Amino acid sequence: MITSEKSGRGRIRLVGVVLAAAMVGVCGVANADGGGRDRPGLREAIQAFVDVGVAGMQMRVHDERGEWVGSAGVRKLGQAARPSTDGLFRIGSNTKTFTATLVLRLVAEGAVGLDASVAEYLPEFGLDRRITVRMLLGHTSGLYDYTGDTHPAGGVVPSRGKEWVDNRFHTYRPEELVRIALAKPMKFEPGAGWSYGNVNYTLARLLIEKVTRHSYADEMRRRILWPLGLWGTEVPGARTGIPGPHAHAYYRYEDAGQWKTIDVTRQNPSMVPAAGDMISTTRDLHTFFSALNSGKLVPAALLAEMRRTHPNTLGFGLGVRVQDAGPDCGGTFLFHNGSNVGYGALMYSTPDGKKTMTASITTGDAPIDIEKVFPAALDKLFKAVFCRGQTTR
Structure with missing residues (x-):
């Protein structure tokens, strides 16, 4: 049911979570819910991720039975402690849902036009005037992305491998990233196709700052985070650490024919501003x-x-994805998942917001075929949370 998505850059992103995961020893699962009731189906579903190689996982479910939280695996390799169920983590492209929401709040106020030309707000970049705000949020702008692609002219921002490891503390400016993208030919005419790209949301950040005359971080706090009481969520800028309890994440890569594993918990997220840089908790993602x-x-x-x-996009709208899971699984549901190197994040909801599942995944230190094993674990998890006859366990 839930398998994979193929990005505009031609790479497979497994439901938005690219996990270079590793096999670790099977650990127990800690759990608790609002009424103290056990949910073995949920425990088994998160344990399945550890069984296929994820180092650690925490999950929070809100449904008709109340709240359930659990964790599996380890917080740090070589230690026995499980991940905290209130731990902070990098949410990757779930940041896009926050950014799209912020832009739409400005649209609701009349400060931004959803179908207005982005060039009207950001004339300094010389953008094609046919590119609209809607196209940025829906990935239909046609702009070349600046991360993780290969191009004969070079100049891309590394997203994996030794090059990323060597540059993981480098600070990028949003304007710099946009100009890297604009130096390349467009992938298609504005609105004529679809291609998932971080550059769209980096431009959205610059638009927010131009219109409001405040920083993206300040506007995010003022309009979304503080009103909702999301005290565990933040826009970190170029800060490399995670400011609170968190699980460690690891990255395995090849260097001169040798495989190496390093702790990548600390990394500079400025390479994906407003597109993949935010930090949060499962509680805050649920609330949001x-x-x-x-x-x-x-x-x-x-x-x-x-x-x-948009047609042929695997259900992408403006900062969210829409999918029909069938009548036994509640019909339509909304989601957006994400990843940074070492971290994965899951965020699912029914259309009315009454049933949600939010989770964090951290990777370990040994190779697995993630394209083969991860979809089955995710499918089991989704069915345990949303499908009739399985959530009662």
Whole structure:
């Protein structure tokens, strides 16, 4: 049911989570829910990730039975402690859902036009005037992305491998990243196709700052984080650490014919501003995604626009994905997953926001065929949370 998505850069992203995971010893699962009831189906589902090689996982479920939280695996390789169920983690492209929501709040206020030309707000870049704000949020701008692609002219920002390891503490400026992308030919005419790209959301960040005359971080705090009480969520800028309890993440890469594993918990997220840099918790992701889908953050008409999918995009709308899981699994659901090197994040909800699943995954130190084993674990997890006859366990 839930398998993989292929990005505009031609790489396979397994539901938005590219995990260079590793096999570690099977550890127990800690769990608790609001009523103290056990949920063996959920425990087994997160343990399945550890069984296929994930170092650690934490998950939070809100449904008709209340709240359930659990964790599996280890917080740090070589230690026995499990990941904290309230730990912080890098949420990767789930950041895009926050950014899209912030832009749509500005649209609701009349400060931004959803179908206005981005060049009207950011004339300094010489953008094609046909590129609209909607196209940025929906990845239909046609712009070349600046991360992780190969190009004869070079100049891309590394997203994997030894080059990324060597540059993982480098600070990038959003304007610099946009100009790297604009130096390359467009992939297609604006609006004529679809290609997932971080550059779209980096431009959205610059648009937010131009319109509001405040930093993206300040506007995110003022308009979304503080009103919702998301005290565990932040825009880290170029800070490399995670400011609170967290699980460690690891990256295995090849260097001169030798495989190496390093702790990548500390990394500079400025290479994906407003596209993949935020830090959060499972509790905060639940609160945010539930509020968004229940209509508390953007008006109903704009929420409908957010969920309007572009053809041939595996269900991408404006900062969210939409998928029909069938009647036994509640029908339509909304989600957006993400990854940084070493970290993965899952964020799922029913359209009314009443049932959610949020989770964090950290990678370990030995090779596995992630394209083969990860989809099955994710499918088992989704069914345990959302599908009829399985959530009662």
